Amino acid sequence: MAQFQNDDLEYVVDDYYDMSEFEEDTSSESETPRNGGDSDFEDDFDMVHIHRKPKTDTSAVDVRNGKDIQGIPWERLNYTRDRYRQTRLKQYKNYESLWRSREDLDKECKEVEKGHSFYEFQFNTRLVKSTIVHFQLRNLLWATTKHDVYLMQNYSLMHWSSLLGRAKEVVSVAKPVNPTLNNPRSLAQSLSRVQISTMAVKENLWVAGGFHGELICKYLNQPGVVFCTKLTTEENAITNTVDIYRNPCGMLRIMAANNDAQVRVFDAENFACLNQFSFSWSVNNTAVSPDGKLLAVLGDSSECLLADADSGKVIGNLRGHLDYSFASAWHPDGRILATGNQDTTCRLWDVRNPSQSLAVLKGRMGAIRAVRFTSDGQFLAMAEPADFVHIFDSRSGFAKEQEIDLFGEIAGISFSPDTEALFVGVADRTYGSLLEFNRKHFSYYLDSIM
Numbered sequence: 001m002a003q004f005q006n007d008d009l010e011y012v013v014d015d016y017y018d019m020s021e022f023e024e025d026t027s028s029e030s031e032t033p034r035n036g037g038d039s040d041f042e043d044d045f046d047m048v049h050i051h052r053k054p055k056t057d058t059s060a061v062d063v064r065n066g067k068d069i070q071g072i073p074w075e076r077l078n079y080t081r082d083r084y085r086q087t088r089l090k091q092y093k094n095y096e097s098l099w100r101s102r103e104d105l106d107k108e109c110k111e112v113e114k115g116h117s118f119y120e121f122q123f124n125t126r127l128v129k130s131t132i133v134h135f136q137l138r139n140l141l142w143a144t145t146k147h148d149v150y151l152m153q154n155y156s157l158m159h160w161s162s163l164l165g166r167a168k169e170v171v172s173v174a175k176p177v178n179p180t181l182n183n184p185r186s187l188a189q190s191l192s193r194v195q196i197s198t199m200a201v202k203e204n205l206w207v208a209g210g211f212h213g214e215l216i217c218k219y220l221n222q223p224g225v226v227f228c229t230k231l232t233t234e235e236n237a238i239t240n241t242v243d244i245y246r247n248p249c250g251m252l253r254i255m256a257a258n259n260d261a262q263v264r265v266f267d268a269e270n271f272a273c274l275n276q277f278s279f280s281w282s283v284n285n286t287a288v289s290p291d292g293k294l295l296a297v298l299g300d301s302s303e304c305l306l307a308d309a310d311s312g313k314v315i316g317n318l319r320g321h322l323d324y325s326f327a328s329a330w331h332p333d334g335r336i337l338a339t340g341n342q343d344t345t346c347r348l349w350d351v352r353n354p355s356q357s358l359a360v361l362k363g364r365m366g367a368i369r370a371v372r373f374t375s376d377g378q379f380l381a382m383a384e385p386a387d388f389v390h391i392f393d394s395r396s397g398f399a400k401e402q403e404i405d406l407f408g409e410i411a412g413i414s415f416s417p418d419t420e421a422l423f424v425g426v427a428d429r430t431y432g433s434l435l436e437f438n439r440k441h442f443s444y445y446l447d448s449i450m
Helices: 060-064 081-091 102-108 444-449
Strands: 119-125 141-145 148-153 156-161 166-172 196-202 205-210 214-219 227-230 239-246 252-258 262-267 273-278 283-288 294-299 304-308 314-318 325-330 336-341 345-350 359-362 370-373 379-383 386-393 400-415 421-427 433-439
Touching: 060 119, 081 400, 102 359, 141 196, 141 421, 148 196, 148 400, 196 239, 205 239, 205 252, 214 239, 214 252, 252 283, 252 294, 262 283, 283 325, 294 325, 294 336, 336 370, 336 379, 345 379, 370 400, 379 400, 386 421, 400 433
Parallel strands: 141 400, 239 283, 325 370
Antiparallel strands: 119 433, 141 148, 148 156, 156 166, 196 205, 205 214, 214 227, 239 252, 252 262, 262 273, 283 294, 294 304, 304 314, 325 336, 336 345, 345 359, 370 379, 379 386, 386 400, 400 421, 421 433
């Protein structure tokens, strides 16, 4: 991973795009829930309540009436949306260091049928806006239900309820963080002013990594932080990725990977460090297979590794990418692994025959910084650093694609566990927001007849 000195937490990506020329009045307020009902987040804590401001939000009805999904007032600007899009495509500079020609890579990429619509726009709110602390790390948004999303906004973990149209601060790491766990084996220690670089939310547990090698764990239904520590004192030892998974015996585990080329495994009950794996390059991303047996290891190498999740022993090499990798995801069947790379592609691998990739999927202009499968395995989403999210239908052999076209840096993407919603976090001074898309349901029998 590239070394990056971050002295300004809130807008580390301003050198890439600054959309501050777009301004809009945000004075109106309302407290009316969007859909009625309640979200799954309890109101027991003394937290910040931020209510909907309709003039900053965009609904599906607004879009059908001609409004931009992000509320950008193109009619008041000196250029059209299409013209601005072409300018962005021409001016964007992808961070890359390819070891062979892009022409050869382009020949490998799968030809796909574009223009499909698997998820349709539902809602955009600017009451919460994602922030990014490192331009290569974008796992900063997670959905736990189709109505509940967690994201980082500066030093705060925020919860957004799409039912209530309301945001809450769950925890702040701007001030000193003291662990509530009293277990000598865990080596817990207090932290202060942590810049969150990556996070994961699963099984009622929030796990986050920090810009200076920190690890923070919190149960969402309990006040305070249960465990936190500094994994390493090495300089530039940012925590690049964290994962929450179950091992083959069903025990809940936490995995953290750092720039110091180490991967550490923790017990998610007493937070003791159970194992530590060493690699020859900085580890930017890891993913444990659904059965808990295989570990994908990606980092500052064009190769990706398959390792035994229990021992860390490397058992396979995945060769084909041209640059460093920062994202990976397993298909729910545990046979297909997707890897996202700075060479602007996502490769799909069948781990039963890893000698070459099954397919190479290409983005529009930048690295593939995030990849996600739906829980039923039907769709794969991949996000570029800015402007584009791509959704592929696995039933078509990943030959059918939907492209979501927006403006702004993408802090994270997440499908809801029931596959009904896709959320996209946008980091931008003016148009930072949370976009929600809902799954469209088709009759494949009728499609086949047509």
